[in-house]
Amino acid sequence: MIARHISLLFDGFAYGMLLFVLSVGLSVTLGMMNFVNLAHGTFAMIGGYTTVMLMRSAGWPFFATLPVAFIGAAAASVVLERVLYRRLYRASDLDQSLLTIGIVFVSIAAAAYVFGTGQQPVQLPGYLRGRIEFGDFSFGLYRMFLVASALVITGLLVLGLEYTRFGARVRACVDNQRMARGLGLNVDAVFSITFALGSGLAGLGGALGIEIVGLDPNFAFKYLVYMLIVVAVGGLASIRGAFVTAAMLGVIDIVSKYYVPEIGAFVLYFVMVSFLVWRPAGLFARRT
Amino acid sequence: MSVTAAPAIGTFNPRDLLRAQVKWRHLETLFWLATLLPFLVAPSYLVLGSQIAIAALFALSLDLIVGYSGLVSLGHAAFFGFGAYTAGLLAKAGWGEPITGLMAAAIAAMVLGYLTSFIIVRISHFALIMVTLGLCLLLYEVANKAHWLTGGDDGLQGVRMWPLLDMFRFDLYGRTAYAYSLVVLFGSFLILRRLINSPFGLSLRGIRENARRMPAIGSPSSNRIRTVYIISGTFAGIAGGLLAQTTEFVALDALSFQRSAEILVMLVLGGAGRLYGGLVGALIFIVARDQLADMNPQYWYFWLGLLLIAVIVFLPNGILGGCARLLARWRRRA
Numbered sequence: 099m100i101a102r103h104i105s106l107l108f109d110g111f112a113y114g115m116l117l118f119v120l121s122v123g124l125s126v127t128l129g130m131m132n133f134v135n136l137a138h139g140t141f142a143m144i145g146g147y148t149t150v151m152l153m154r155s156a157g158w159p160f161f162a163t164l165p166v167a168f169i170g171a172a173a174a175s176v177v178l179e180r181v182l183y184r185r186l187y188r189a190s191d192l193d194q195s196l197l198t199i200g201i202v203f204v205s206i207a208a209a210a211y212v213f214g215t216g217q218q219p220v221q222l223p224g225y226l227r228g229r230i231e232f233g234d235f236s237f238g239l240y241r242m243f244l245v246a247s248a249l250v251i252t253g254l255l256v257l258g259l260e261y262t263r264f265g266a267r268v269r270a271c272v273d274n275q276r277m278a279r280g281l282g283l284n285v286d287a288v289f290s291i292t293f294a295l296g297s298g299l300a301g302l303g304g305a306l307g308i309e310i311v312g313l314d315p316n317f318a319f320k321y322l323v324y325m326l327i328v329v330a331v332g333g334l335a336s337i338r339g340a341f342v343t344a345a346m347l348g349v350i351d352i353v354s355k356y357y358v359p360e361i362g363a364f365v366l367y368f369v370m371v372s373f374l375v376w377r378p379a380g381l382f383a384r385r386t
Numbered sequence: 387m388s389v390t391a392a393p394a395i396g397t398f399n400p401r402d403l404l405r406a407q408v409k410w411r412h413l414e415t416l417f418w419l420a421t422l423l424p425f426l427v428a429p430s431y432l433v434l435g436s437q438i439a440i441a442a443l444f445a446l447s448l449d450l451i452v453g454y455s456g457l458v459s460l461g462h463a464a465f466f467g468f469g470a471y472t473a474g475l476l477a478k479a480g481w482g483e484p485i486t487g488l489m490a491a492a493i494a495a496m497v498l499g500y501l502t503s504f505i506i507v508r509i510s511h512f513a514l515i516m517v518t519l520g521l522c523l524l525l526y527e528v529a530n531k532a533h534w535l536t537g538g539d540d541g542l543q544g545v546r547m548w549p550l551l552d553m554f555r556f557d558l559y560g561r562t563a564y565a566y567s568l569v570v571l572f573g574s575f576l577i578l579r580r581l582i583n584s585p586f587g588l589s590l591r592g593i594r595e596n597a598r599r600m601p602a603i604g605s606p607s608s609n610r611i612r613t614v615y616i617i618s619g620t621f622a623g624i625a626g627g628l629l630a631q632t633t634e635f636v637a638l639d640a641l642s643f644q645r646s647a648e649i650l651v652m653l654v655l656g657g658a659g660r661l662y663g664g665l666v667g668a669l670i671f672i673v674a675r676d677q678l679a680d681m682n683p684q685y686w687y688f689w690l691g692l693l694l695i696a697v698i699v700f701l702p703n704g705i706l707g708g709c710a711r712l713l714a715r716w717r718r719r720a
Contacts, residue, residue: 134512185699191458191511196654197698199647203691211688323523323643330516364527371505371520378509 114348123296129335145301171301333380445664469623495623657704
């Protein structure tokens with residue numbers, strides 16, 4: 099009995115880690131430029147489809163496709179940033195939301211046109227399938243791999259932000275964009291790179307997530323809400339906030355759907371609204 | 387915006403400014419007369435017409451908070467759906483009188499607006515977008531899971547309306563439905579037009595321009611925001627009630643995020659913050675959807691997305707804003 103609860107908690111945590119990889123980029127870019135980017139899920143979807151295509155038509159192994167998913171999503175984000183986003187940095191929340199919703203609509207329709215509306219499964223390598231048993235406990239191998247990857251990514255992000263020159267620039271731009279500009283930092287360039295990295299991570303998350311949450315053209319919309327919850331509740335530009343919130347969200351979602359399926363996602367939204375009313379800037383806000 | 391150039395400070399009287407805006411223009415009269423045309427020239431499109439009128443009312447209500455007060459809501463469908471379910475459930479329970487049913491929808495949405503307004507004034511920017519979205523998703527989940535009451539996914543069936551005013555039955559061709567929706571739309575429009583061109587309306591525009599400075603000149607921002615949020619929710623509830631009554635059905639979709647996003651798109655397409663923006667946007671949006679969606683709903687989203695991107699990038703004030711700019715340029719040249 100206890101063992102089943104633990105396994106369930108672990109599943110929730112693994113799901114949360116996936117959400118973390120998907121949304122951490124959005125958190126940092128939103129915190130830096132205050133740009134409401136609702137198209138973040140589109141980049142995750144690009145990563146997912148890259149992996150599916152490479153495995154299916156080119157016969158690449160799963161692991162080899164992951165860096166390409168990262169690069170593909172990052173490259174797409176650079177193009178969009180240059181062509182569209184840049185024009186609206188000083189526009190209102192409303193214009194930014196609508197522009198990016200427009201991008202989501204286009205990407206959903208394009209994905210449905212190219213890949214069809216069905217789910218796109220992937221064939222995982224054999225050593226990632228199956229479960230490991232520790233006495234009573236049983237953990238999915240792929241979920242363990244997911245948690246390990248997310249922890250490595252978190253470590254790299256924290257190290258990169260705290261101990262590199264570029265990380266210091268990012269922190270400066272988040273904390274006070276105008277001051278950073280005044281000191282001669284090229285905020286736009288820092289933002290472009292951060293944006294590309296964050297979108298790349300989303301692409302990686304999209305590829306890693308196929309096994310857990312599936313991949314279909316509506317992905318960009320379906321998981322947008324989860325990403326936004328992670329960012330809003332965690333607090334803008336806070337890696338710690340995104341990590342804790344994503345883990346919490348994953349556990350709450352899995353556990354509530356398991357024990358009280360009759361109220362479904364209600365618990366999740368309720369928790370989100372209460373947290374936001376309690377702490378409008380997020381739990382771990384860098385700024386208030 | 388459309389505020390005319392203020393005369394020298396000494397002679398400036400804000401009431402003159404408001405009075406000038408309240409005056410009806412010929413173009414407006416023409417616009418409302420044109421809404422009667424479908425009865426004569428396109429009787430087969432009356433059903434579509436009532437859909438347009440309902441969406442126009444919904445967009446108009448959203449314009450109050452998005453266009454005039456500068457708050458973004460991604461969850462306005464909460465009021466729309468709440469009104470729709472209220473009117474639908476009332477009719478299903480045996481009271482099918484349309485006008486009192488519509489009032490009940492309005493009151494229900496008003497109460498919902500009152501309750502949520504306490505939350506809304508405390509937050510802003512990104513958190514506000516998320517909370518409005520979250521509240522809408524919450525209601526959606528409640529309606530989805532309360533299958534015994536709302537029919538869940540299958541929608542609310544068995545709504546039977548009595549004839550309007552005991553005289554006009556809701557027929558298959560949508561004649562009564564269109565006339566009814568149009569009258570409600572026009573009545574609501576008159577009320578909201580008056581509201582916008584009042585000192586209260588001016589204070590809303592002040593909040594949009596600078597919410598922190600308004601209290602300094604004696605206008606309490608958060609009270610104004612609460613009031614306008616409740617009013618906006620009420621009219622959105624009326625629009626929802628209209629939809630439930632004229633179609634005698636409530637789909638779960640009335641509470642969905644897509645509905646909130648669509649209405650925002652209509653408003654911005656037409657031009658936010660200019661009353662007619664929502665009406666024109668709803669007209670163009672629904673006619674375009676009717677024409678394009680026949681192909682395939684997926685393609686429709688493609689064109690909708692492109693249109694949205696184009697409007698935001700090239701026509702920041704919507705179609706009406708673009709027209710106004712062209713007109714101004716033409717006048718200057720003439």
